Amino acid sequence: MTTSKAERSGGGSPITPRGADFPRWYQDVVSHAEMAENGPVRGTMVIRPWGYGIWELLQSALDERIKATGASNAYFPMLIPEAYLRREAEHVEGFSPELAVVTHGGGRDLDEPLVIRPTSETIINSFFSKWVQSHRDLPLLINQWANVVRWELRPRLFLRTTEFLWQEGHTVHASEEDAQGFALHVLEHVYRETMESVAAIPVLTGQKTDKERFAGAVRTWTCEGMMGDAKALQLGTSHELGQNFARAFDIRFSNEEGELAYGWQTSWGVSTRLIGGLIMVHGDDFGLRLPPLLAPVQVVVMMVRDDAGVRSAAETLAEDLRREGWRVRLDDRTDLGFGRRSVDWEIKGVPIRLEVGPRDLSEGRATLVQRHRRSKEPVPLPGVVEAVRRALGSVAEELRAEALSFREAHSTDVDTLAEAVEVGQTGFARVPWKLVGPEGEEELARQGLTVRCLHGRDGSLSVDASAPLVAEVGRTY
């Protein structure tokens, strides 16, 4: 880890207060925590080691759960013949304006332009049509970790970038029920579980309205989080594709009766955008706050000064903590000011700092600082491992509880569209969907609002769009 020049040259907090200017605060955190910066091509992003370290932990949490569904990872080409995209009418209409097109390769103009995948339904389904022959081949469950490109006119680091990293799952099932069950299983057991138990972000789940549905899907399910400015962020989606792509790409199988039938499909994805959500849900005026499962460094042992006693005690502590399986960093950069280094780790959101200095040591203790509460407590040296275990154990739960109570404080049940328009400006308005409908949705759009998702009054998922659903209305990223 290197210290940025601004931090090294001294001065107060380099971060704009969250309440003063939320978008500016966000940029400051991303920059000063050294998570990412803009690439040379508009909308592209360099993910620096701290940001990428978080992504690796998220990937591994998601990947484990994806594999537990029975899906296997694979990799499909990034370059797709333009004609493939045209095979599903709604799909090409949705993605055309965002495409990057390769017209030149290997020193000559290409006969047919190639698009860089904006998502891989078309190319993957062209292979599924070869691989799926019999009901024995189903369900076919494939996941891909990849980069995709969607031209972005108003980019923001992590949230909307021209190139981003994601996973995209693609499946084929023998029946509509199986496909729907799988789409919902991913939503609940891969996405919601990772977001809530790993990222400590409480999410609302529900289906998208027709207006917000994925281009080519029959039904889109979504996880929506409320950010620290009470705006919504779509964190992950799981689509029922019906037989739309199966028909466009001729994915047919012989069923148990020996008849040819089109497959039923799903697709689902989560991207580096989730890191943006993590920042905006948990960050505070002092920077990022990381739940321990997503912290590249969980505990930093800071030498206050470099003398033999301090070094030896700090190294011993670091070793003891590593032995417990935690990700530990020893910060012995005593040529840099202690305050500067503390601010650095605070901005980066490391959950626990252990300060080891001569005065503490002479009293047989270290100082334990919890980032999320900004609390400090002296801990006797023999009790450090236990104190760290206790502290680490409660971070995620407390962050999640805080985010949840913020969301609840900014969510209101309303009975009219007019009220939804008003309340939606400063939080989520929950309004009966029958009072909104497609026309009401247009009205909301004119006011800068969208329907984030539809679900039962108790938050439950419902497939039936004619059931008494409520719409979660709010501003969004």
Next chain:
Amino acid sequence: MTTSKAERSGGGSPITPRGADFPRWYQDVVSHAEMAENGPVRGTMVIRPWGYGIWELLQSALDERIKATGASNAYFPMLIPEAYLRREAEHVEGFSPELAVVTHGGGRDLDEPLVIRPTSETIINSFFSKWVQSHRDLPLLINQWANVVRWELRPRLFLRTTEFLWQEGHTVHASEEDAQGFALHVLEHVYRETMESVAAIPVLTGQKTDKERFAGAVRTWTCEGMMGDAKALQLGTSHELGQNFARAFDIRFSNEEGELAYGWQTSWGVSTRLIGGLIMVHGDDFGLRLPPLLAPVQVVVMMVRDDAGVRSAAETLAEDLRREGWRVRLDDRTDLGFGRRSVDWEIKGVPIRLEVGPRDLSEGRATLVQRHRRSKEPVPLPGVVEAVRRALGSVAEELRAEALSFREAHSTDVDTLAEAVEVGQTGFARVPWKLVGPEGEEELARQGLTVRCLHGRDGSLSVDASAPLVAEVGRTY
């Protein structure tokens, strides 16, 4: 796993004998082991779950060793302004003919064409120039896992594809010695170690001649393997970049004396091509043979027939084996012929098959089949875990020894260029480099031969090109 149609429909071995037609044999293994197939755009490749599972294991072995060097992962944009490539003259000359160019994005023609990274020196070094300010920032050690595109006119799955997956490391050091030491450390402790201990592929290491050097490097170090047809395959390279890119991208730091100095750099990469090497080194007439550390399934427990006794015994065995931490698959597809399924797992190279059938069971045993030797032995049920442990424990060592003795049998010390030309047609010729030189290299090229690497007579690495080095001469992929 699904069974390919050819296999399901019966018939003999679907694989061309290795000795009859090596390239055809290779294609057959890739295809029938369901590792990869051609994408719709010439030269692109779909990596299917079996191939990708091997890649995931390779990635994790490499990544662990890369992180042990102190390097951190990060991610840089795939789209690079064309002008960046022109900054290092030799680099752009080397890569220009292979570039894919994006000229259209977001619905309009771009003002400046963008290239899809063929490698990331240019874009990464443009950021290093911002990040490196002081000797405190050094060494800067970054690695990236990514896809790259190099237009390929004569593609072959895994070996040469227009798009491939790889890792590329990029570092900056304060001195030439540090940079060289790091390049060699990666060569030996990341690459050679992974190739030899994980992939069981013996490699020769040495430096490339000027002719074969990476475009923009001062010196290229390489790991070269001998394939089953006695041709060479370059499996990984580590480059000393000197100050070439530091000058082109203005990467300067204030040294301990407070003076500005250009950084010294390295870059190094290993790609999905290594999977091609794995196939060509270990494969036999019956398909792939996998060392256990790279086997997505290490042990398959095969139910010969579906009855209650067989199922219960097979499930118990599978559970016992999983408890040891091995990757185990239970094959209960008894509606498919047992022979077909065995051939399937054999082609895929699964190291151990455990056959569980009623006759074996009645005698209290199972049959253990070792793929790499094609040996079968009965094992009493209570001894299965130990027998599997013993069998798994010797596979890699035996595969490596076999490959090494093949290489030795196809390597000859010679004393003249003429002899090198002759011997190089059927193996590696080791000839004193002073007898070859740049002119001899041209002569070799006319005979379809290349100098794979230069090293000491005992195989040791030597920086000094005027030392009495020997050239390893052979045909190559």
